Amino acid sequence: MDYVLTANAIGKSYKRFHALKNLSMHVPKGAIYGFVGKNGSGKTTLIRLICGLQNPTSGSYALYGTEHTEKAIRKVRKRIGAVVETPSIYLHMTAEENLKEQYRMLGLPSFDGIDGILKLAGLEHTGKKKAKHFSLGMRQRLGIAIALCGSPDFLILDEPTNGLDPQGIIEMRELILKLNKERQITFLISSHILDELSRLATHYGFIDSGHIVKEISAAELDxxxxxxxxxxxxxxxxxxxxxxxxxxxxxxxxxxxxxxxxxxxxxxxxxxxxxxxxxxxxxxxxxxxxxxxxxxxxxxxxxxxxxxx
Amino acid sequence: MNQLLYANFSRLKKDIFFRIGVLFLFAMGILMPLSLFSNMKKYGYPIPLESGYCFYVLFMAIFSSVFCSLFIGTEYNDGTMRNKLIAGHSRIAVYFSFLIVSITAVFLMCLAYLVSSLCTGIPLLGFFSDAAFPVVLGHVGAIFILAVAFTAICTAVAMLCQNKATTATVCILGVFLLLFLGVYIHARLEEPEYYETYYLEAEEAIEENTSLTPNPSYISGTKRQVYEFLHDFLPGNQAVQLSSLSAVHLWKMSFYSLLIAVAATGTGIYIFYRENIN
The missing domain is CATH 3.30.70.100 (Alpha-Beta Plaits)
Structure with missing residues (x-):
């Protein structure tokens, strides 16, 4: 099986606190991987490590077979998009300006795909409205839209339905399923809303106290x-x-x-x-x-x- | 790196604090010669263009701290710093892109002052006097190098502190502290070694006598050497000297500024490279 992400005995400590202990996980290509764990179990810490925001204290992980210590990991990172905790958006800019800024930062030659991404995220009618005036759901969608710039094939979403109303949760679910089916994007979704996750995930990883307790496919779980x-x-x-x-x-x-x-x-x-x-x-x-x-x-x-x- | 610079410069164009800084210094450049011209008319003696010309260095220092803390602080506040790292940009490239953009922004603020002050000042007060022109030129050059030092310090603070409010407080208070320290040391070094004491003797005829009394506030010996070093070394002290066109050791001061900039950037990159980004 092809794996987008493999983590091998990862550990992460902050002074004396061990956030991750000997954690190993495998995210198959094309999967929607539900990353389940209670608050403080280490979900966001692992996501931060994978995104390169922090470095593991011990162990290693590989993205598309490239170890995080290799130089080539920077190129591989261009294939991933992520929304960590809160959507990373400039609040004083419009949705379109935010996407343009991301395009520039990624070095994309033209702004051609922006309209399509805005439409996909359901933000095509936001016009000159600044992101600071967006609802939480719109901000989440804009965060995902930004993560979609550069056509990534692995998206990491940290609690994507956090704070969303029922309508927002449904829209988010439909967007994830659409991207997975139409663009074959692999997802790693951390959540503690298990009912919602069970409607999406094809694979699960259960984390508790900083280590993976069980990895199981949705079919096996059924x-x-x-x-x-x-x-x-x-x-x-x-x-x-x-x-x-x-x-x-x-x-x-x-x-x-x-x-x-x-x-x-x-x-x-x-x-x-x-x-x-x-x-x-x-x-x-x-x-x-x-x-x-x-x-x-x-x-x-x-x-x-x-x-x- | 080029992509980061392109993205940051495009953000700079729309940045409200950058615009305010440029406009403020541009307005200062108009108001300063106008005020001198008004005094010249009022009191009837000539005032040269160079008097008070480099006073803008104090505003440059304050605006560099405000701009860096808010421009870079926004990256942490809005979480967009994460986007840059997730996209695979190296931390060194991210750091340098912010440093370069911040230095450029502060340079542009300084240029806004220079352009507007020359355009307003020359028609009203005439050009610099022959003797003053090289001095002013030297001071303006030293101010640009000092701007690099101030910006490097503020960039380091802003890159290492992930809280926008804390960054702004530390940077702005820090710059004011440096400026106050500059004024204090300047005042202490300006103390005369002796006071001239005047007294009148009225025996047969009234006689006026003077004698020299040692000034207890005068700093001497090693302490004076330390103060003199700090006066040339610290950015706040340099700003105080440059603002009054009274700097003597311009080359030495510029060397210290570059040294501070390199040390601040080196330390900043070393820590930022190892920092856990939230």
Whole structure:
């Protein structure tokens, strides 16, 4: 698999505080990588490192296979765009002037693409309105528009929906999906709005206390989070034999606990078990969301559905 | 680097504080000769163009601190400094691009004064006297080099402090502190070694006598040497000397200015290269 970003045992310390510890992550090409973690877990610190705003204390990272210590990394950086924390825009300039300034800074030969970027970001009608008079959503979109100058193929967005109203969140999501589909731009999106992220991401990286707890694709996560029946039985061997005979997909957790993923009614399953001499001690249905999966990963409470006894 | 310069210069053209600085010094250049001309008419004695001609150096120092702190501070305040680094520009190039643009801006402010003061002053007061012309020329040259020193210091502060308000406070207060220190040291060095004391003796006929009394405020020995060095070395002291066209060691002062500029820029780049940008 081609990776846009690979981080290898990165560490970052500020005096005695260790913001990142031995962090490794992999962002595949073309992915929308949801970077999930609570406040202070190290999301923004990692983004600052990747953007070259700060240097790691230990470890290394590579962008498009180029190590951050190599000289060529500066050229590679021209392929990335980023919005770190707040949108980086000149507040006393209009949207168009901001984009022109970015074009000049990138050394682009003409301003030809500006109208297209403004339209893409939904800012084509802002005219002479200065950025300081923009709403938060407009500023976020302008931040992304600036990051899009120079046609990057990797966009890093730090909390892009922070402070946006529902309409703004929907517009942001549509913009990200559009850019990913139409321009094949790879995204690294940090967020703690898990519901919103679950509508976008193709891959996830869960960070806690400065290190990645788990990296998983959306398909794998769906598989892990699908609906299942959790059973506590008296005889796990009899349970396995019965499940095999019925052709059910199951997973044994311990000597007494197992999960059944196939669709079946309780009666259809409990009756054969009773015939096989296996007593069902408890049974409950479970459907994990991204939120509950995240909480279980970092050691919080898991939301479970109703328990049937 | 060229791309950064192009972007920064285009921003400079629209920068409100740069425009204010140019306009202010341009207006100063008109008002100074007008005021001298008005005094000349009022008191009926000739006033040459060179008197007070280099007074603008004090405003140059203040405006360089205001401009640098606000122009560069905006980059941190609006977060646009990040765009430059994310785009792959080296920190050294980013630093130098701001330094070059800031020096150019302060030079343009000085030029605005020189142009307007000459255009107004020559028709009203005539050209500089033959004796004063080389002195004025030397002082104007030294002021440009001093502008580099002031701008380099303010650029270093602005590049290393990521808070616009703090940068502005430190730069502006710092420049005022240097200027006040300049005035203080200048005043101490100007103290005469002796006072002339006059007294009258009235015995048979009234007689007027004078004697020399040592001035307790006079600085002498090593302390005087240190003060004299600081008077030529510190930018604020140089500004005070240049403003009154009284600088004697112009070459030495210009050398010190360049030394300060190199030291400030070297230190600034060294720290900025290692700094964590938020």
């Amino acid at each position: 598989h892990v989070c699908r609906k299942c029946l959790c059973l506590e039985v008296s005889d796990i061997r009899a349970f396995a034999l019965t499940a095999e005979r019925m052709g059910l997909e199951y997973h044994i957790l311990s000597d007494t606990r197992a999960e059944v993923f196939s669709k079946t009614t309780v009666t259809q399953f409990v009756m054969p078990l009773a015939e096989a001499g296996c007593e069902v001690l408890s049974i409950h249905e479970r459907e994990e969301s991204l939120e509950s999966y995240y909480m279980s990963l970092i050691g919080g409470k898991i939301n479970e559905s109703t328990v049937i006894r």
